[in-house]
Amino acid sequence: REGPAKCPAKLQDGPSLRIVPAGIESMKRWRELAARCPLLFEVLAVLDSAVTPGAQGAKSFLLRDGRSAVPCVFYETDRELPRLIRGRVHRCVGTYDPDRKLFRCVSVRPATVSEQKTFQELVRTADAAMSRCSQLTGAV
Amino acid sequence: MANSFSAQNFIALSDLRPNLARPSIIGMVIGKTDVKGFPDRKNIGSERYTFSFTIRDSPTYFINVTSWGKEDYIKSLSRSFRVGECVIIENPLVQTKEIEKEEKFNPTTPSSYKLLLSENHSVVRICSSYQVDMKLLSLLHLPIRDSRDYYSLGDIVANGQNLDGRIINVLAIVRSIGDPKYFTTSDRRKGQRCEVKLYDETEPSFAMLCWDNESILLAQSWIPRETVIFAADIRINFDKFRNCMTATVISKTIITANPDTPEANILSNFARENAEATALDDEIEAQLKESINLQTIVDVYTVEQLKALALKNEGKTYPFYGILYAYISTLNIDNETVKIARNRCSGCGYFVSEASNTCTSPFCNKDSSGHKSVFLSFDLMIDLTDHTGTLHSCSLTGTVAEETLGFTVHEFLALTEEQKTTIKWQFLLERSKIYLKFLLSPKARGGLRTYVLSCKLADPIEASRNLSGKSNKLENLESRY
Incomplete structure (x- = not known):
């Protein structure tokens, strides 16, 4: 398959799902660069809004790390969103929708202290692996 | 014809x-x-x-x-x-x-x-x-020697060091087949070793060592507590380290599995009568061994490295072990349409078909009524994902699954769907430390069959230290296999 698939060609079964620890900006960047690769992102960021209910069990909120922010949505399909506290760091896993510029979270919970301490190191490791992968197809 | x-x-x-x-x-x-x-x-x-x-x-x-x-x-x-x-x-x-x-x-x-x-x-x-x-x-x-021309294991032990270095014939039942171990010799040649345990009416356990790939492959086809072997021209040694006699397969050795001889039939009946007792012994032994094994598994991989390794080693069947820091990305335990537990035969450990609820495995020794008791066991397939890709259909079964989820299979099945969902989200998409056993298998998706040996939520500090480690574990592994 030609095009911007960002996985090594030798992985015969096509690009498989990756879960990438990322900052808000790098999440947007990887989503764009690895357009055909199924990606979930793990983001640690501060809740910077109230959590507001919407249609079909949607709960919306805003996450912020440094200067970047992203609107998020969580659908309460099989369980309720736990109580989130504005100003605290939360760990969210989900997909990024570049058209709506929306982070669709499937797992949201407060981040532990040791997760906060180690997260940047994990982001660096994932960044390096994703860059290497992009270089293999010459797309970066 | x-x-x-x-x-x-x-x-x-x-x-x-x-x-x-x-x-x-x-x-x-x-x-x-x-x-x-x-x-x-x-x-x-x-x-x-x-x-x-x-x-x-x-x-x-x-x-x-x-x-x-x-x-x-x-x-x-x-x-x-x-x-x-x-x-x-x-x-x-x-x-x-x-x-x-x-x-x-x-x-x-x-x-x-x-x-x-x-x-x-x-x-x-x-x-x-x-x-x-x-x-x-x-x-x-048909053994290549007279069917009566063999030493029982008890005879070998009784003769002791008098038989050190001698080449003789042995008739015995296969008790267990160890995983092959791989190593590099001081002169940089690659080697392998596999220990098969034998038994008969006279000795409960006797080690037979295989040092070449062909005999290791052959041994993998034997069935513990069922296969009887006639090993012609096998070398007997006194193992100073373990202070016991052992047998070694050499290039002269010809092994006949399940010989059609009166002597082998007697042994085969003995195996059948004692299958349950030895199975129980071996299960306890295996559990002890598995807990030791976990501590010896130290190599950390990414999914990408494992897939590359599977491609590189296509055609080989050796198991290898490793640690993955990854997220469980599929965990179907709260969906009524997906079966999460199946009955296993208490005799051979194989899964039992739901329709008959009796063991249909050709390897199982059934009693006269054809019935064996069965026990319920978790049988889950999970996907493991990290920042480099996904390993699909990793097998999470039995006590490992019980330890992972924190419930016995019966306790878990008694939970409400809501409770199961809550438990699912304690693990799904959380970073875990997973000990895995891999078997390269051309039939499996991605060429790899993966068995979970242990799965626990990862300590973030340990995970980040290991994932950012500078040593290239893949190169280490390639040089070893």
Whole structure:
């Protein structure tokens, strides 16, 4: 398959799902660069809004790390969103929708202290692996 | 039977003579050595390769066959068949054998000749087993020595160090087959070792060591507590380290699995009667071993590295172990339509079909009524994902699944769907530390069968330290396998 698939060609079964620890900006960047690769992102960021209910069990909120922010949505399909506290760091896993510029979270919970301490190191490791992968197809 | 191959259509091994024009022979492969390379004296800098095998076409006759040639030819020829298969050889070179030289490292045969295969002149064809005449197939269950000419394990132990270094015949039941271990010798050659435990009426456990790939492969086809073996010309040693006698498979050894002899039948009945008791012993032993094993598993991989490794080692069947720091990305435990537990047979441990609820495994020893008790066991397939990709369908079963989820299978099944969902989200998409056993398998998706040995939420500090580690574990592994 030609095009911007960002996985090594030798992985015969096509690009498989990756879960990438990322900052808000790098999440947007990887989503764009690895357009055909199924990606979930793990983001640690501060809740910077109230959590507001919407249609079909949607709960919306805003996450912020440094200067970047992203609107998020969580659908309460099989369980309720736990109580989130504005100003605290939360760990969210989900997909990024570049058209709506929306982070669709499937797992949201407060981040532990040791997760906060180690997260940047994990982001660096994932960044390096994703860059290497992009270089293999010459797309970066 | 137009397509069936029988020995009648070919020259009998006993009739082979050096001056025959283009003889064609057929026989069952009853022994085989690993491929070896030697420096070519005529062609300095290059290597010649060789391997040997032994074929049999009658109860009384078998002969050694040796092939020499270029690496590609020898390796592909060796790969093309295994012990227990039937081969047709066209136009081998029949040579008189120098008994002393020949039989030092090759099986002792009744023939005064040996056969040489060359790439240019000879052809080897492999017959599929359904085309082979029953008379030929039955030779696989006939020991190459008199069926009474063996030592019981108790006799070996009783003789003790008097038998050190002796080459004898052994008849015993396979108790367990260890995982092959791989290593590099001080002179940088790669080696492997596999320990098979034997038992009989006289000894509960006796170690048999395999040091070559062919015998290790053969051992993997045996069934613990069921297969009886007649090992002809096996070497007995006194193991100073363990202070006990052991047996070692050597290049002269020919092993007949499930011999069709009165002595082997008695042993087979003994195995059947005691299967349950030894199974219980072995299960306890295996659990103890598994907990030790976890501590010896230290290599950390990414999914990408594991997939690359599976591609590189295609065709090999050795298990290997590793640690993955990854997220469980599929965990179907709260969906009524997905089965998460199945019955296993208490006799053999195999999953039991739901319709009959009795063990239909051909390997299971059933009692007279044909019924075995069954026990319920988790049987989950999970996907594991990290920043480099996903390993699909990793098997999470039995007590490992119970420890992972924190519930016994019965406790878990009694939970409400809501409770199951809550438990699911304690693990789903959370970073976990997972100990895994991998089997390279061409049939499996991605060429890899993956078994979870332990799965716990990861300590973030430990995970980030290991994931950002500078050492390239993949290179370490490649140099080892």
